[in-house]
Amino acid sequence: MSDNFFINNNKTYNFIYIDGCHETDYIERDMENSFKCLDKNNIMWMDDYGGGDGIQIKNTMDKFL
Secondary structure, three states, X not given: OXXXXXXXXXXXXXEEEXXXXXXXXXXXXXXXXHHHHEEEEEEEEEOOOOOXXXXXXXXXXXXXX
């Protein structure tokens, strides 16, 4: 689970790729946690935006953005 990674992470990143659980709570936490670790003016890539059970993923990501 990605929550365990973020507990002690002090680093920032130029690029973050998220390919995680497709449940709304997990998507929101992954995006919030990743955004905090993202260097300014860099990229967060989120998998499955338009595929699979994509409408739930798309709606959650759109709300965050």
